[in-house]
Amino acid sequence: MTLKELSDLLGLSPTTVSRALNGYPEVSEATRKKVAAAARAHGYAPNTRARALATGRAMAIGHVIPISAKHEMVNPIFADFTAGAGEVYSRNGYDMLMSVVSDDDEEQAYRSFATKRNVDGLIIHAPSLNDQRIPFLNDLGLPYVVHGRSSNATAPYAWVDVNNTRAFQRATELLLDLGHRRIALLNGLEHMDFAARRRAGYEAALAARGVTPDPSLMFSGEMTEAQGHDLTRTLLARPDRPTAILVSSMIMAIGVRRGIEELGLTLGRDVSLITYDDDLSYFRNGSDIPVYTATRSSVREAGRRAAQMLIDIINGKDSPTELLLEAELTLGMSTGPARRD
Amino acid sequence: MTLKELSDLLGLSPTTVSRALNGYPEVSEATRKKVAAAARAHGYAPNTRARALATGRAMAIGHVIPISAKHEMVNPIFADFTAGAGEVYSRNGYDMLMSVVSDDDEEQAYRSFATKRNVDGLIIHAPSLNDQRIPFLNDLGLPYVVHGRSSNATAPYAWVDVNNTRAFQRATELLLDLGHRRIALLNGLEHMDFAARRRAGYEAALAARGVTPDPSLMFSGEMTEAQGHDLTRTLLARPDRPTAILVSSMIMAIGVRRGIEELGLTLGRDVSLITYDDDLSYFRNGSDIPVYTATRSSVREAGRRAAQMLIDIINGKDSPTELLLEAELTLGMSTGPARRD
């Protein structure tokens, strides 16, 4: 069913039918009602491609999903972020266009979005400290919102981020309050902006209490369960082993727990653990009492906010283009006072 | 840069330029070279929307991501499936259009894909035993491939699935071989086709050995970590507690492990566990020796195969439209002989 067919059926011109459906005022109420009824009856919906061509707007947002070429790893938080963003998109009539790309050809993917003109805007994931995509996209002239920040960026850009520094600072402070002094940090890859900020928060908290950060207690890498496990085993085998561990992801924390328990130790008593928790829908941190003490911020909510911000930008609204969300620190069963050895 | 601009630049007609770029034979090699060079130099790429309108093909595949309305849960395997499918799409010039939808309005989402004509085909996730989407889509006339099967479907349809029955049958047999008789099953929601098949495999294996399936040992629900933990605690509190547990997802298995260890028991010694493992990129089952004994099948590979099948269907190739993948049973550290109590 095309517009032409529908208008023939109604004995009206395509112009009038189009206007009736799109809510233009130059159409009588009676006609509008008739048109709307006929459209519903025949299940008419405008062909997106034709409309996009005519209006110059694709009504779609692009997401580029980079896959770590080395580890073939998909970012696990991506599904929940997507779900949040997707809610907002469908509420606003936008589609979501996804492009899966090995992280080497990421720039190519953006360029292709721009030249093929099949999206009205982009969401950028996982920015690094000095992310080249930002100047690149500023040149490209396609609106975008970054999920996260890029500390060394010089030009302004729109972003939604969590206060990673503060989250890790508070978590470290809590551990210090509990008497811990040897606190390990299992962080994400440090060229990632969020990881750098988390370490900064951790170091700031230590420094504020006069504890010198010990580089041999800090690690950064892919945030997998296996990695968490292996590092924990290594750490706990040391004579001067840490009494507490700060972890950058729930999935890694699960590996840490496994490592601890393999040694017959008890989480929260022998070793304390605080993890960052993205509040993933398939990995909720316990029901009543959280399993893990955690700094939590919903990545799904971040998805919603980023999507809304991008749509606002596309529509020329001048709402704020920077949004810093605070993570909450929830007390669970994985922390306790430092034990005297 | 439009085709018109490029052709003016070259002193050629849009027709010729279009043909040169699309590999039609009615164009001299010399011209083709010139055109290709100019296109590259000016970063020209055809406007997707215009091309789609002209050719009647959207060059995009739709995925509908249903979100469990009750639990606000995103299927965790979805990200990896997507990654696999996405690889194949980009290799073939297709985009992936994603629609996030609460599971009540899912049908509406398909209908809208069909009438708006912005995709050439669909991938259907998580079919139930008697999935209404199949007859619905057969009427709609949009090609689709189901990830999974729907046992009660009457009409034929294209699918890629894992042999869930056989996987769980083999896993159960292994546990029986190890001397286990009281084997619990923590399954997914049983209106889901995969869950029903897994239970069938489990029951068949028991029956073959003369063990009567005990309904009080079978559970079905959302496959979360918390659920795995809670059910395990309940199970192990029973006087006639099971000596082995069969679990439908890695994430649930992690909760099971937590439950076991909280009770001071040891996984693989006091209680055996076999889990289904979708080989998620962010949750690899150990590095050398797998942590869990598992029936494993890569959901990412399933994504690749489903995508390829769909593209073949769209292009009218008559390649097979049913694909049953076998899961491998890998021995890990979570199984051992049943202990005499």
Next chain:
DNA sequence: CGAACTTCCCAAAGCGCTTTGAATGCCTCA
């Protein structure tokens, strides 16, 4: 040498929609 092909290129139509500019009919008011 001229007919019959080839080879290479182009003009124009058309995909299904939106939007501009104009036309029609009716009403109001001096």
Next chain:
DNA sequence: TGAGGCATTCAAAGCGCTTTGGGAAGTTCG
């Protein structure tokens, strides 16, 4: 009564591409 205004509607152009149907050269061959 006729100019001007308003409410409705429509014809046609245009979005950027592909594709059909020629057409003008250049080749081949009897």
